[in-house]
Amino acid sequence: MKFMTSEEIRQSFLDFFKSKGHTILSSASLIPNDPQLMFTVAGMVPFKPIFWGKIEPTYPRIATCQKCIRTVDIDNVGKTPRHQTFFEMLGNFSFGDYFKKEAIIWAWEYVTEVLKIPEEKLWVSVYKEDDEAYEIWKNEIGVPEGKIVRLGKEDNWWGPAGPTGPCGPDTEIFIDTGRTENCPNIDNCSPACDCGRFLEFWNLVFTEYNQDDRGNLTPLQRKNIDTGLGLERLTAIMQGVETTFDTDLFQPVIEKIESIFSVKYKSNPEQDISIRVIADHARAIAFMIADGILPSNEGRGYVLRRLLRRADRHASLLGNKRPFLHKLIDPLIKKMGSIYPELKAKKELIEQITIKEEERFLDNLERGTKRLWQMIDAKGKLNGKDLFMLHDTYGFHVELVEEILNGSDIHLDKEGFLKLMQEQKERARAATGNKEYDDVSTLIKTLHEELGGTEFLGYEMLETRSEIKTIIKKGVQVHQLSKGEEGEVIFDKTVFYAEKGGQVSDTGILETSSGVAEVLHVYIPHQDIVLHKIKVIDGLLNKGELALLKVDVEKRKATARNHTATHLLHAALRNILGEHVKQSGSLVGPERLRFDFSHFSQLKPEEIMAIEETVNEIVLSALPVTVEEKDLEEAKSEDVIALFEEKYGDKVRVVSISDFSRELCAGTHVENTGEIGLFKIISESSVSAGVRRIDAITGKESLKYLRKLTALASDLKDVLQVQEEQILEKTLSLLQELKGKEKEIKKLKEKLLSGKTSANDHEFSIDDVKFLVRIVEDAPAELVRNTADVLMQRLGQGVVIIFNKQGDKVIFVVKVSQELTKHFNAGHIAKNIAKALGGGGGGRPDFAQAGGKEVNNIEKVVNSLEKYVRA
Ligand code: SER
Numbered sequence: 064m065k066f067m068t069s070e071e072i073r074q075s076f077l078d079f080f081k082s083k084g085h086t087i088l089s090s091a092s093l094i095p096n097d098p099q100l101m102f103t104v105a106g107m108v109p110f111k112p113i114f115w116g117k118i119e120p121t122y123p124r125i126a127t128c129q130k131c132i133r134t135v136d137i138d139n140v141g142k143t144p145r146h147q148t149f150f151e152m153l154g155n156f157s158f159g160d161y162f163k164k165e166a167i168i169w170a171w172e173y174v175t176e177v178l179k180i181p182e183e184k185l186w187v188s189v190y191k192e193d194d195e196a197y198e199i200w201k202n203e204i205g206v207p208e209g210k211i212v213r214l215g216k217e218d219n220w221w222g223p224a225g226p227t228g229p230c231g232p233d234t235e236i237f238i239d240t241g242r243t244e245n246c247p248n249i250d251n252c253s254p255a256c257d258c259g260r261f262l263e264f265w266n267l268v269f270t271e272y273n274q275d276d277r278g279n280l281t282p283l284q285r286k287n288i289d290t291g292l293g294l295e296r297l298t299a300i301m302q303g304v305e306t307t308f309d310t311d312l313f314q315p316v317i318e319k320i321e322s323i324f325s326v327k328y329k330s331n332p333e334q335d336i337s338i339r340v341i342a343d344h345a346r347a348i349a350f351m352i353a354d355g356i357l358p359s360n361e362g363r364g365y366v367l368r369r370l371l372r373r374a375d376r377h378a379s380l381l382g383n384k385r386p387f388l389h390k391l392i393d394p395l396i397k398k399m400g401s402i403y404p405e406l407k408a409k410k411e412l413i414e415q416i417t418i419k420e421e422e423r424f425l426d427n428l429e430r431g432t433k434r435l436w437q438m439i440d441a442k443g444k445l446n447g448k449d450l451f452m453l454h455d456t457y458g459f460h461v462e463l464v465e466e467i468l469n470g471s472d473i474h475l476d477k478e479g480f481l482k483l484m485q486e487q488k489e490r491a492r493a494a495t496g497n498k499e500y501d502d503v504s505t506l507i508k509t510l511h512e513e514l515g516g517t518e519f520l521g522y523e524m525l526e527t528r529s530e531i532k533t534i535i536k537k538g539v540q541v542h543q544l545s546k547g548e549e550g551e552v553i554f555d556k557t558v559f560y561a562e563k564g565g566q567v568s569d570t571g572i573l574e575t576s577s578g579v580a581e582v583l584h585v586y587i588p589h590q591d592i593v594l595h596k597i598k599v600i601d602g603l604l605n606k607g608e609l610a611l612l613k614v615d616v617e618k619r620k621a622t623a624r625n626h627t628a629t630h631l632l633h634a635a636l637r638n639i640l641g642e643h644v645k646q647s648g649s650l651v652g653p654e655r656l657r658f659d660f661s662h663f664s665q666l667k668p669e670e671i672m673a674i675e676e677t678v679n680e681i682v683l684s685a686l687p688v689t690v691e692e693k694d695l696e697e698a699k700s701e702d703v704i705a706l707f708e709e710k711y712g713d714k715v716r717v718v719s720i721s722d723f724s725r726e727l728c729a730g731t732h733v734e735n736t737g738e739i740g741l742f743k744i745i746s747e748s749s750v751s752a753g754v755r756r757i758d759a760i761t762g763k764e765s766l767k768y769l770r771k772l773t774a775l776a777s778d779l780k781d782v783l784q785v786q787e788e789q790i791l792e793k794t795l796s797l798l799q800e801l802k803g804k805e806k807e808i809k810k811l812k813e814k815l816l817s818g819k820t821s822a823n824d825h826e827f828s829i830d831d832v833k834f835l836v837r838i839v840e841d842a843p844a845e846l847v848r849n850t851a852d853v854l855m856q857r858l859g860q861g862v863v864i865i866f867n868k869q870g871d872k873v874i875f876v877v878k879v880s881q882e883l884t885k886h887f888n889a890g891h892i893a894k895n896i897a898k899a900l901g902g903g904g905g906g907r908p909d910f911a912q913a914g915g916k917e918v919n920n921i922e923k924v925v926n927s928l929e930k931y932v933r934a
Pocket residue numbers: 104105106107154221266267268289290291292
């Protein structure tokens with residue numbers, strides 16, 4: 064057995080299985096195309112539909128090195144030698160091709176001849192009823208019977224991944240580490256013993272059953288092979304180290320952690336836990352973000368956030384207070400970037416997201432921890448309200464609280480917490496609920512039971528005749544509406560698109576033999592019943608009458624242009640900004656489209672331009688827009704955007720624009736992208752942290768917009784008296800000129816204010832001291848102070864007072880030359896004058912400033928100034 068680097072091991076595995084006729088594929092995303100799973104938890108996950116028989120295999124044999132996330136044992140990470148959340152799994156797969164015999168023979172060959180692990184160290188286990196596997200190990204390979212153990216379902220059965228799916232018995236290969244110090248029964252120790260001596264490293268699964276949701280097993284159409292060999296574990300074995308964290312896979316990251324926090328790995332067992340947690344979580348975080356996951360409060364984003372906060376908490380135990388995860392990305396890329404190019408490609412994104420997220424959380428971590436201990440000190444437990452507060456105010460997940468309490472038996476009322484969380488959710492729902500729908504709900508439910516749903520014909524036609532099944536006015540059923548009245552009408556079938564999926568409702572006209580009504584709004588208050596909010600504009604509308612329903616065609620067409628453009632925008636955003644872009648809301652109407660999506664920073668002008676160009680390119684290519692009705696299951700197995708989370712009926716509509724875009728969508732679309740016309744983004748803004756908004760226009764609105772701009776340019780041309788190309792130049796030069804003039808005006812004002820004599824000057828002496836009083840209007844404060852200095856210079860010694868009238872107020876300064884401050888105190892003088900003017904203020908003996916409200920008294924005050932000076 065020789066030392067091998069992780070790179071050599073990975074490559075040797077793939078090379079070996081290539082030599083056995085396998086096609087080598089690169090790792091699939093951590094986000095599985097599988098509604099049953101949150102993450103890719105094993106190498107087989109990308110192939111689950113093939114094992115299941117839902118998709119035909121392109122290649123009969125495949126081998127991969129697959130990146131995986133498993134979070135079930137997250138609490139153990141850091142504390143044990145081998146638990147990780149992110150790991151790589153080497154695997155070879157057969158889809159109805161080879162089976163048990165080849166799988167076992169090749170595994171043995173790879174282990175003993177390529178890796179050269181000595182045979183005497185190897186043991187195997189088989190499922191207790193799997194005689195076939197047992198015989199192969201015994202007869203084909205020659206493993207002594209004493210080293211083949213038969214175990215039960217909990218040890219030697221794998222799958223399904225998720226609640227239902229392919230599964231089967233397995234056989235596992237173990238290495239004997241020779242460590243018997245923890246074994247209670249050395250003489251009988253075997254892989255069945257959990258003393259830790261035998262380390263399992265390769266699992267060969269014979270995937271031949273489907274398990275349904277009741278646990279029943281039925282044979283799959285093909286017999287398959289799925290093997291899983293954990294790269295980190297194998298590397299630890301090949302490098303003769305005790306834990307996966309001691310392998311070269313972790314080394315660069317751990318070294319960086321040591322240098323950031325000035326700690327030494329393996330010098331303090333408590334610190335080592337934190338170092339291992341950070342090293343593991345940093346890898347998971349980086350790979351998750353690289354695959355398009357963003358921190359959030361649910362689903363994958365929640366797991367990401369939880370990992371990040373846990374890493375931050377452990378960093379704080381090492382004395383850290385600043386975002387640091389971004390510093391670990393470079394060493395990670397150095398080690399794994401050539402195998403996983405997405406790390407390099409998304410480096411900036413990973414760094415930005417972690418910095419932002421950490422900045423937010425670190426602020427709270429210290430305060431929240433303090434608060435947590437205060438509450439525990441006060442009452443010895445945390446009730447639901449406390450946990451809710453910690454979550455709501457400081458972002459502390461319950462798991463984080465548990466970890467901070469570190470296994471102590473302090474009681475946490477998790478149930479109470481969950482109840483409060485639920486209530487909060489309901490409040491939020493109620494707050495955004497539609498009042499209109501609430502009011503009619505009981506009546507509508509009954510009507511739905513009586514009348515059934517409303518059939519929608521509006522994909523194919525824009526006009527139809529339909530019977531008025533009932534009329535509702537202010538929440539009660541009526542027989543008739545007359546001119547001027549408003550109400551809601553229900554038909555058995557309609558061509559009006561009801562508001563849903565971000566697309567606004569159609570509007571239009573209803574005509575009966577007795578009257579005409581305007582259709583103002585169409586919506587679905589309950590299940591599949593459609594309400595038409597109408598206003599009668601002529602004659603009468605009667606229950607039971609046949610009506611002609613006519614959709615406003617122009618409006619529908621404009622909306623369709625915007626809806627198809629929204630799909631193009633979504634696809635362009637993902638192409639240009641990355642797969643992390645996910646729709647978080649949209650509004651499609653006839654005038655414009657609005658699209659909200661997850662992204663971490665403001666879009667750069669060149670990004671906006673690239674998006675516009677991409678969308679317009681597709682418009683100009685005049686591609687057909689196709690709509691297919693599919694079973695939800697079928698759509699799920701394909702690469703369709705925005706799926707799984709949404710609740711659709713059994714049949715779904717898949718809207719495709721060539722290979723460029725495929726989305727599940729109930730909306731109405733154009734038939735060809737050429738109909739969209741010019742697509743123009745008119746604004747890009749922020750909605751909330753991590754969510755951006757784009758507003759855009761198409762078709763006739765783009766023309767309107769262009770006309771508006773052209774008219775503006777034309778007006779500017781006229782006003783500025785230049786050609787269009789010179790508008791900017793001319794404006795800049797005018798601004799420049801204006802600036803120069805402003806400067807000049809300022810100078811002139813200064814000159815004027817501090818000029819030799821002024822009509823509003825009063826000069827006199829008191830006790831042989833010269834007084835100069837000047838009254839000005841609306842002068843900037845700074846100018847007044849400067850003027851006081853200038854006048855004082857001119858006076859040599861004396862007192863300068865300047866009154867500055869500002870509307871119905873007056874502000875004034877008093878300046879006394881230094882030598883005279885013993886006799887005349889500027890502060891006192893200012894105070895006295897201010898009193899006389901109904902105000903206040905004061906200052907130093909040589910300079911003071913004050914104000915008053917009685918502007919009309921200024922002259923009087925000046926005339927009897929001696930009084931105030933002496934007072
Ligand atoms: N699916 C099995 C496992 O994850 C073998 O790849 O262990």
